[in-house]
Amino acid sequence: MAKDFKRSYKFAVKTSVYLTLFLTVLSAGFLLIAGVFTWALLIVYAISCFVFSFLIIQYRLEVFIYTKIKKIFEHVRLLSASSVKPGQVTTDMATLSREVEKFAEGKKMEIEALKMRDSYRKEFMGNISHELKTPLFTVQGYILTLLDGAMKDKTVRKKYLSRAAKGVERLIYIVNDLDMITRLETGELRLKKENFDVIEVVQNVFDLLEMKAAKKNITLIFDTDYEPVWVRADREKIQQVLTNLLVNSIKYGKHDGTTEVIIENFSKKRVVVRVTDNGEGIEKVHLPRLFERFYRVDKSGSRKEGGSGLGLAIVKHLIEAHKEKIFVESVPGLGSEFSFTLKKAKKPGGVTAETRVAQA
Known part of the structure; x- marks a missing residue:
């Protein structure tokens, strides 16, 4: 004193x-x-x-x-x-100095955050411009070619209209994804939670992506034979999460590789779903921004592979809408693992999720 x-x-x-x-x-x-x-x-x-x-x-x-x-x-x-x-x-000048230093440091951090946000905004605008511009110019090119006289050739007309339709589908796909993210951020998109078997949902996604994986000879597998694992969530949205993660894994997976799904107990009330592959992996520097809209690790390779560039952003928003967590680990050259948690649910017969997973 x-x-x-x-x-x-x-x-x-x-x-x-x-x-x-x-x-x-x-x-x-x-x-x-x-x-x-x-x-x-x-x-x-x-x-x-x-x-x-x-x-x-x-x-x-x-x-x-x-x-x-x-x-x-x-x-x-x-x-x-x-x-x-x-x-x-x-x-007390010492106290004043500390207060001024604290104030200056706070303002410096705010300015740096604003600069970083502005940089992200510019990058985002550039990315969305590129994503929309490519299919738009494609559709415009085919339509103008048809109007310039190619429409008279029935074969050419059908082929060009078909390609223009694909460009429109890509535009719709991008716009729908952006609309979903916007509705998730504003809270307009409501989740319809129910109890369901997540093993069955994973198997459905495997069946949907079987042909896509076969093009690169990638095997989609469970790490073990599971009995039903019941969770409480929006079934449709969780299926979309798994689809996006598996599509991403196949897209960047290596030929003759594997994509494996693992389900484990995360806590007494939650399970964790892991999607692991032995693909090309991701550099550590990219991991913090991996779930940003349109952010691409390898821009040239990503463009060639296609996609809206919104898949992982949608995954993050959907998982956070469930008030759950998503994680990512990756080692370049060895592969990546995306995992997310889900709330366990009561199952028919009163058997707990923890018992079923443990038995598996």
């Missing part, structure tokens, strides 16, 4: 002591000359002089510091002057 007092009022106390000593000595001389000198009178005078000097100096110092700091804030326009109140100002 004494230390805090000394720090806060050191200047005022020292100055008051100096003034008191000077005035007391001066007054003692006058009292001696006048012949009315008494120690009691001198002591009372000294105490009164010290108290009065201390209060005046302390008050004026606070007003001075407050005024100066207020002007600084007004000049730099970083903080409105109304947010600085006299009661908040102290004469």
Whole structure:
């Protein structure tokens, strides 16, 4: 307490002591000359002089510091002057320095965050422009070719219209994905939660993607033979999550590789679904931005493979809409693992999810 007092009022106390000593000595001389000198009178005078000097100096110092700091804030326009109140100002310069440093550091972090956000915004606008521009120009090219006379050739007309239709489908696909993300972010997309067997959903996705995986001779497998594992979630949305993760795994998987799905207990109330492959893997530097819209690790390779560039962003939003977590681990050259949690559910017959997974 004494230390805090000394720090806060050191200047005022020292100055008051100096003034008191000077005035007391001066007054003692006058009292001696006048012949009315008494120690009691001198002591009372000294105490009164010290108290009065201390209060005046302390008050004026606070007003001075407050005024100066207020002007600084007004000049730099970083903080409105109304947010600085006299009661908040102290004469302890060390405290003031810390507060100013803390304020400056906070503003620096805000500026860096805004710069980073602006950079992401520019990149996002460039990406979405590219994604929409490619199919639009494709459709425009085929239509203009037909209008220039190719429409007379029945074979060419059918082929070009078919290709233009594919370009339109790609546009619709991108717009629908963007619409879904927007509705998820704004909370407009409602989840229809129900109890279902996640093993059955994974198997359905395997069946849907079997031909796509066969083109690269990639095998889709479970790591073991599972009995039903019941969870509570939006069945359709979880199927979309699994589809996006498996499509991503196949797209970047190596020929003659494998994509494996593993389901384990995550906690007493949750299971974790892991999608693992032995593909090309992802560099560590890309992992923090992997779930951003249109973010691509290998831009040239990604363009060639196709896709909207929104798959992982949708996965993240759908999992977060369930109030669950998604994780990613990857080693370049060895493969990647995407995993997410799901809430366990009551199963027919009253058997718990934990028992079924443990038995598997």
